[in-house]
Amino acid sequence: MTFPVVGMVGGGQLARMTHEAGIPLGIKFKLLSDTPQDSAAQVVSDVVIGDHRDLDTLRAFARGCDVITFDHEHVPTEHLRALEADGIPVRPGPDALVHAQDKGVMRAKLTEIGAPCPRHRIVTDPADVTAFADEGDGYPVILKTVRGGYDGKGVWFVRSEADAHDPFRAGVPVLAEEKVDxxxxxxxxxxxxxxxxxxxxxxxxxxxxxxxxxxxxxxxxxxxxxxxxxxxxxxxxxxxxxxxxxxxxxxxxxxxxxxxxxxxxxxxxxxxxxxxxxxxxxxxxxxxxxxxxxxxxxxxxxxxxxxxxxxxxxxxxxxxxxxxxxxxxxxxxxxxxxxxxxxxxxxxxxxxxxxxxxxxxxxxxxxxxxxxxxxxxxx
Amino acid sequence: MTFPVVGMVGGGQLARMTHEAGIPLGIKFKLLSDTPQDSAAQVVSDVVIGDHRDLDTLRAFARGCDVITFDHEHVPTEHLRALEADGIPVRPGPDALVHAQDKGVMRAKLTEIGAPCPRHRIVTDPADVTAFADEGDGYPVILKTVRGGYDGKGVWFVRSEADAHDPFRAGVPVLAEEKVDxxxxxxxxxxxxxxxxxxxxxxxxxxxxxxxxxxxxxxxxxxxxxxxxxxxxxxxxxxxxxxxxxxxxxxxxxxxxxxxxxxxxxxxxxxxxxxxxxxxxxxxxxxxxxxxxxxxxxxxxxxxxxxxxxxxxxxxxxxxxxxxxxxxxxxxxxxxxxxxxxxxxxxxxxxxxxxxxxxxxxxxxxxxxxxxxxxxxxx
CATH class of the missing domain: 3.30.470.20 (ATP-grasp fold, B domain)
Incomplete structure (x- = not known):
């Protein structure tokens, strides 16, 4: 085996710094980036510009890579499964990555394996948030959309039922968690x-x-x-x-x-x-x-x-x-x-x-x- | 002033590792490399493939660079002067770099400023090498072509006048130095x-x-x-x-x-x-x-x-x-x-x-x- 090719999906600073770390390792680094101006695309030699949500783009990118990895969690889980079915090692794999993509799946799995979590459950509407609050010490409650949040986005600190309407507007399942002391x-x-x-x-x-x-x-x-x-x-x-x-x-x-x-x-x-x-x-x-x-x-x-x-x-x-x-x-x-x-x-x-x-x-x-x-x- | 563009001439491992070091600095790194397979060309995004001995290539490369620097000493001194005349900062500049390009110029300058050097002088033929040896403790003598050597190339360990013919065949001036103990x-x-x-x-x-x-x-x-x-x-x-x-x-x-x-x-x-x-x-x-x-x-x-x-x-x-x-x-x-x-x-x-x-x-x-x-x- 000769020195392998790592394909990284996502052109942010994490990919930029991963490329930096890959140079002394002697590996070949290939990047799928949204634009040529992205942080990593500025410094990587082998860049494909394309949409990580498009399966054909992902497949073309993955050809010639020995392994695919990620700068972010935004590649649809089903696309990752398709790449695996094509025989491309995806690391972390879709069955793992779904726990970083979907907070509902993550909480269910962590609870199953006995990992300590804040009290939580999926809630359906503002009245259900109040029910969740009343199951514990009452408000405040943390609400999170199960997908798409980062750096505080997709997270709400909710003090009353009147505050609890916004998270439901996106049509994404909402996870309620106790406010941990x-x-x-x-x-x-x-x-x-x-x-x-x-x-x-x-x-x-x-x-x-x-x-x-x-x-x-x-x-x-x-x-x-x-x-x-x-x-x-x-x-x-x-x-x-x-x-x-x-x-x-x-x-x-x-x-x-x-x-x-x-x-x-x-x-x-x-x-x-x-x-x-x-x-x-x-x-x-x-x-x-x-x-x-x-x-x-x-x-x-x-x-x-x-x-x-x-x-x-x-x-x-x-x-x-x-x-x-x-x-x-x-x-x-x-x-x-x-x-x-x-x-x-x-x-x-x-x-x-x-x-x-x-x-x-x-x-x-x-x-x-x-x-x-x-x-x-x-x- | 925004983050500047450094242009590096030469695609070897020194340029590769300089690019690696430039990533966290946030600077833009541009490379002039002989081939796309060169060590640095494999990892740098902005690569021009061309001959560093060609002035037009150098001039085109230097356009859009805030400063030019080097992976090696092989750019002709007169081309560096031409780039400077075009208004491009060249660092190190030709007046400095000539001392790393030409061992005869280097020895003359170091002697002038009183830096301690082995006994040395330019020699013209094998008989002159024997004359140089006799001026000191005799053979052995080190002979070096004044330009083009590296990693032991262009350097001869000479035990007698019979050994001293090869260095003169290239038609490049030859520097004799005492064998230092x-x-x-x-x-x-x-x-x-x-x-x-x-x-x-x-x-x-x-x-x-x-x-x-x-x-x-x-x-x-x-x-x-x-x-x-x-x-x-x-x-x-x-x-x-x-x-x-x-x-x-x-x-x-x-x-x-x-x-x-x-x-x-x-x-x-x-x-x-x-x-x-x-x-x-x-x-x-x-x-x-x-x-x-x-x-x-x-x-x-x-x-x-x-x-x-x-x-x-x-x-x-x-x-x-x-x-x-x-x-x-x-x-x-x-x-x-x-x-x-x-x-x-x-x-x-x-x-x-x-x-x-x-x-x-x-x-x-x-x-x-x-x-x-x-x-x-x-x-």
Missing amino acids: FVRELAANIVRSPHGQAVAYPVVESQQVDGVCDTVIAPAPGLAADLSGEAQQLAIRIAVELDVIGHLAVELFETRDGRILVNELAMRPHNSGHWTQDGAITSQFANHLRAVLDLPLGDPRPRSTWTVMCNVLGGDYPDMYKPYLHVMARDPQAGIHMYGKDVKPGRKVGHVNTYGDDLDEVLDRARHAAGYLRGTITE | FVRELAANIVRSPHGQAVAYPVVESQQVDGVCDTVIAPAPGLAADLSGEAQQLAIRIAVELDVIGHLAVELFETRDGRILVNELAMRPHNSGHWTQDGAITSQFANHLRAVLDLPLGDPRPRSTWTVMCNVLGGDYPDMYKPYLHVMARDPQAGIHMYGKDVKPGRKVGHVNTYGDDLDEVLDRARHAAGYLRGTITE
Whole structure:
């Protein structure tokens, strides 16, 4: 066997950074992207421009690929099955990926395997939401469309039945979940290969602002060793039970009474793993590629005591080049990762990784760099 | 100013790894490559296929680039001057680069600025070589064609006048140098930007086999602090005097009597700096890009006590995928960097970086991985 071809569907920053990680691996990387301006399409040599929702496009793209993997969860499940029927390895496969595509399927499966979840059920209308609330401690309740949401989209924080109408307008099934009394959010990131090898990254703390990931601290400060081990084992068990291949991010709530509950699953490199580019021996992107190719996995251990990742969101100024210069001058150790995207307010356009022995200092540096790039800090 | 376009001339592995380093920087990378199969052309989106010796090709390529830089030293000096006359920043510029292109010019300039060199002069025929030998301690003498050599090519180890005929056959001027009594070879790698900032990487030990770099140890074990500082200062002084922009590798001899002498100069990312990809806070490739763009430079300090790089040369087996699998399984911490090149005996097709606190162990791991990939180790 010679060096294989990996086909990645989706031209976002995850594909961009996966290509970056694939260059030293010597593999051939092929991209299916919506437009030539997409983040990954700017940097990949072998790009097909096309619609990932069109089966003929997917089939033509998959020809000549040794394996297909994904930058996002938006390829229709039935198309993935068709590719598998054509004999193309799809990793993660449709039977796994459906759990990251459909929150209803995910909750049902996790409950079946005994993974700890918030109280939940599919609800049919606003009156049913009130019934769900009354089955527990009452309102507030979280409503989610089972498909199509990300970064806080497709999620509603509902305080009363009068608030509960919007989620039903799209005609997509709606999942109700209790509002968990959590102290913080964690993420357990693992990578699993077809031959059954799995590696677990340190469990991280993930801080959200307005439903969007803002800061990730690796490892999660002060996390009890038993809870950390429990989270890693839970993530590996989910990967095994759902037959996930590649990177799996299990987003978790740490509750006030010391338990962990599964919030979301993502079966691809994930924002909560970006710190691994500068902070771990092997990055999530390299290990995702190694996993989908069934190569032996790389060491997931951290290289520094603390690593912090802060997302760079678009601010009011469309040109980031001057603040980028400033950040480089101010912190020559910062790992700046830009996605080549046009700046729009609130859009993720990059991230900064910092690392070191003093958490406060490492946090300050990452936050300053990200804030300066966004334009919320000007000194 | 928005994010700029860097044009790199030459499609080898140095361009491949520079593109890799440019992805997180968010810059646009354009490549001029001889063929679409070249190492870098396989992974870069924006590739022009053409001959770097042709001025019209260079001019067309340079249009739309904010700066031009190089994977090799083979662009004719007069073409670089023409690009500069067109208003394209060329970094390093022709007046600097000529010292890496022409060993005669290099020796004359280094002597002028008082940089320590082996005894040397241009020789005209075999009898003149004997005259040069007699001016010192006699034969052996090193002969080099002033242009076109690399990796031991264009270099002759000459024991007598009868041996001294070959170098003159090409019709290129020939430089004679004394055979230096050295204990080892070192490299001082620095990066310098147009606004005058410079950073120095730790001085490394470079071990050659048959004239080709085999192993690099960072930092050079047991190197006296004053000699290390002298080497770094010498490299920076050369960069300033020759107005080098970007990465400068100064290959050095450490003599038995505790001096350093300049062997060669390279004005681009260099094999002796590959260890920085896994071993330094900022890699030579990222800093080369930052320098040619006049961005603030990144921190050059090491991240581990020891980092070792071993080149992977082609062996007798054309398919490296199976040994590559084995190496990944045996050493999950190894940083494997493949160039996407066809395997030919003796050809550089990749390198392996290892790091840690115990030099013997780090050396063993790198040597085993490289030897296994080549096929010289089979267990």
